[in-house]
Amino acid sequence: DAGVTQSPTHLIKTRGQQVTLRCSPKSGHDTVSWYQQALGQGPQFIFQYYEEEERQRGNFPDRFSGHQFPNYSSELNVNALLLGDSALYLCASSFRDRWYEQYFGPGTRLTVT
């Protein structure tokens, strides 16, 4: 049983560009959450998707947007990249009724130059 997978593993972008990160949840999971983890910090909640809708959003600007597809996979889009967006982006999936059991992917390391 595959766990949470994320692509790409690493990404280098230039300021002002746009980026799309992808996440496939663990089999059977219907809820996907995205987190940003800066170096030496804990993960910060960006938003959560369930039934293809954004259910909750953390304190992130509108430059951060997402999408969930019918197969429960998800994308995180970041527009107008800033140097401060450099971080590890983590995807976590869970089953709605067992929300406390979040499974995390290995993350995508984004570097903005």
Add this chain to the structure above:
Amino acid sequence: GNSVTQMEGPVTLSEEAFLTINCTYTATGYPSLFWYVQYPGEGLQLLLKATKADDKGSNKGFEATYRKETTSFHLEKGSVQVSDSAVYFCALSRNTGNQFYFGTGTSLTVIP
């Protein structure tokens, strides 16, 4: 607001030593509390959880008790092993399942 404060690391212990990593929280209502572990080169893994006051979460020899009176959820292990070397994160969620709040993490290194 909701937040988690962890003791700062890094922590270095000898094998078989006793481990305590302190965690305190601020939250509205009655959150659930969690410890996650991040081994080198791997993603975050749920280590243990407690969903109400006085609950004790336990897994792999680690324990933590949800103390509402002191708003704490300290992680303990009686005898650490080299394989326990990792970064440990304390986290809370307000039982809606929508948002988790993580601490900054505590790096643990266990030396033989």
